[in-house]
Amino acid sequence: MENNYIEKIQIHRKNRIAGLYPSAKGFIVLAYSISTFILGTFHLTDMRLDLLLIPWFFVIPVLCIISGVLAKSMKAMKAVATVSAIIFAAQLFLIPGGKVLWSFGFLKIYVYGLRSAIRLSFLVLDVAGIFVWLFQTTSNKELSRAMEDSGMNYKAAYVFMSSLQMIDILGKNSKSIMNAQRARGVETEGNLIIRAKAFFPSLVPLILGAIIGSEERVLTLEARGFSMQCQKTHLFKLDHSGLEKPAVILSTLITSALLAGRVIWGIMR
Amino acid sequence: MEKKKYSIKTDFTMLAILLIPIGVAVNFVGGQLASILKLPMYLDTIGTIFAALLCGPWVGAVTGALTNVLTGIANPVNFAFIPVNIIAGLVTGFLARKGMFSIWWKWILSMLIMAAVSIISSAPIVVLVFGGVTGSGTSLITAAAMAAGANIWAAFFGTEGIFTVLDRVISFVICWMVMKVIPARTLVKFPIGSNYLHKKSQTK
Numbered sequence: 315m316e317n318n319y320i321e322k323i324q325i326h327r328k329n330r331i332a333g334l335y336p337s338a339k340g341f342i343v344l345a346y347s348i349s350t351f352i353l354g355t356f357h358l359t360d361m362r363l364d365l366l367l368i369p370w371f372f373v374i375p376v377l378c379i380i381s382g383v384l385a386k387s388m389k390a391m392k393a394v395a396t397v398s399a400i401i402f403a404a405q406l407f408l409i410p411g412g413k414v415l416w417s418f419g420f421l422k423i424y425v426y427g428l429r430s431a432i433r434l435s436f437l438v439l440d441v442a443g444i445f446v447w448l449f450q451t452t453s454n455k456e457l458s459r460a461m462e463d464s465g466m467n468y469k470a471a472y473v474f475m476s477s478l479q480m481i482d483i484l485g486k487n488s489k490s491i492m493n494a495q496r497a498r499g500v501e502t503e504g505n506l507i508i509r510a511k512a513f514f515p516s517l518v519p520l521i522l523g524a525i526i527g528s529e530e531r532v533l534t535l536e537a538r539g540f541s542m543q544c545q546k547t548h549l550f551k552l553d554h555s556g557l558e559k560p561a562v563i564l565s566t567l568i569t570s571a572l573l574a575g576r577v578i579w580g581i582m583r
Numbered sequence: 584m585e586k587k588k589y590s591i592k593t594d595f596t597m598l599a600i601l602l603i604p605i606g607v608a609v610n611f612v613g614g615q616l617a618s619i620l621k622l623p624m625y626l627d628t629i630g631t632i633f634a635a636l637l638c639g640p641w642v643g644a645v646t647g648a649l650t651n652v653l654t655g656i657a658n659p660v661n662f663a664f665i666p667v668n669i670i671a672g673l674v675t676g677f678l679a680r681k682g683m684f685s686i687w688w689k690w691i692l693s694m695l696i697m698a699a700v701s702i703i704s705s706a707p708i709v710v711l712v713f714g715g716v717t718g719s720g721t722s723l724i725t726a727a728a729m730a731a732g733a734n735i736w737a738a739f740f741g742t743e744g745i746f747t748v749l750d751r752v753i754s755f756v757i758c759w760m761v762m763k764v765i766p767a768r769t770l771v772k773f774p775i776g777s778n779y780l781h782k783k784s785q786t787k
Binding site (some may be wrong): 393394397401437438441442445449469472473474476477478479480481483484485488492502506509510512513514516517518520521522524525526528529531532535536540541 | 597598600601602603604605607608609611612613615616617619620621622623626629633645649653656657658659660753756757760761764765769772
């Protein structure tokens with residue numbers, strides 16, 4: 315029976331890219347981010363636009379397809395895409411400087427506006443996108459285990475993981491508390507003052523409940539030997555999928571190639 | 584009461600370590616709630632302030648930094664504001680250690696200090712890195728002011744400044760309300776909790 319339980323809590327991924335050891339995935343994220351910044355220094359065309367960030371973004375959907383998590387990733391990407399779109403529109407129309415590229419009535423697009431719109435919105439899209447890939451292919455348990463293995467203090471790893479869990483838990487709690495308060499007659503629609511007043515009865519019970527609960531949690535953790543300074547054993551094992559070496563080598567090659575390309579391009583100009 | 588000696592180690596008790604995830608989650612949920620209720624404020628420092636009030640500057644700073652790291656994963660704009668949240672946690676924590684929250688007028692004073700510090704520390708980042716527009720609701724108002732011709736710093740302080748003060752006022756009021764309701768036996772377990780015990784009249 316023990317063996318069945320231990321087996322049940324393991325996570326085995328069939329897709330070998332999604333099942334990469336978390337540190338390999340972390341390396342890919344790092345390499346992608348560094349490459350994003352390198353590509354951001356290629357100022358193309360007369361207007362010095364960072365156009366290479368745009369095709370670089372499409373590496374992410376490709377990566378998601380290979381890892382078999384495209385559907386879930388696209389849902390998560392929608393939120394990121396919305397933020398990115400707002401930044402793009404705002405920077406495009408509101409930053410003045412340089413030639414006027416297009417004007418319609420009082421709306422004007424300047425060169426500086428276009429430049430910073432492309433730069434900021436795609437920087438956001440690229441970096442957030444690769445993290446979306448990471449979080450869609452790695453569960454909290456795997457992340458936590460990987461952080462501990464990499465040498466991080468187990469208390470810090472615990473705080474990190476507990477934060478992620480708490481965000482989910484308190485998020486659910488806040489929805490049910492808000493519904494309960496609405497049923498009791500708290501108004502959540504109307505003018506600004508009414509809506510601001512609705513904030514308090516929603517948040518105070520939430521925080522209170524969380525704090526009272528944490529007292530018990532201290533006891534629970536202590537009873538499980540959390541504070542003991544000794545070698546820890548783990549029930550959860552991390553899988554290696556076998557493709558770690560090729561993945562790391564490929565990422566390093568691509569990033570180095572981009573770096574070399576940038577240097578050469580800089581020399582040639 | 585004799586003067587307590589504070590050190591980083593004594594700040595990070597087990598309860599403090601458990602408070603950090605709650606603080607981070609409250610920051611997160613506060614921000615969500617603010618956008619559900621369509622309030623023009625971030626309201627994402629409630630947890631940081633709370634952790635700083637109860638456990639001191641370093642715990643508050645860690646809560647703030649961790650919040651921005653985690654929210655930054657979904658929206659990298661927030662990575663740039665990590666220093667702002669850290670400073671908010673540090674300032675509130677140091678004020679709390681000094682007992683700046685015992686009387687109502689001290690609360691208001693600390694609140695204003697904290698709001699001013701937040702505005703001053705976020706202004707350079709918003710203006711220099713993002714040109715005044717970060718894509719959030721309040722920054723769009725700033726953008727509108729800029730489009731109408733206002734100087735970028737003036738637009739920022741005029742719009743974000745006012746909303747940040749409101750934001751901090753509401754955050755502090757929430758923390759004060761929660762402090763009132765937490766039972767004394769829980770408050771005492773926190774490093775600075777004893778500052779908030781309700782003084783009962785002494786009978787001889």
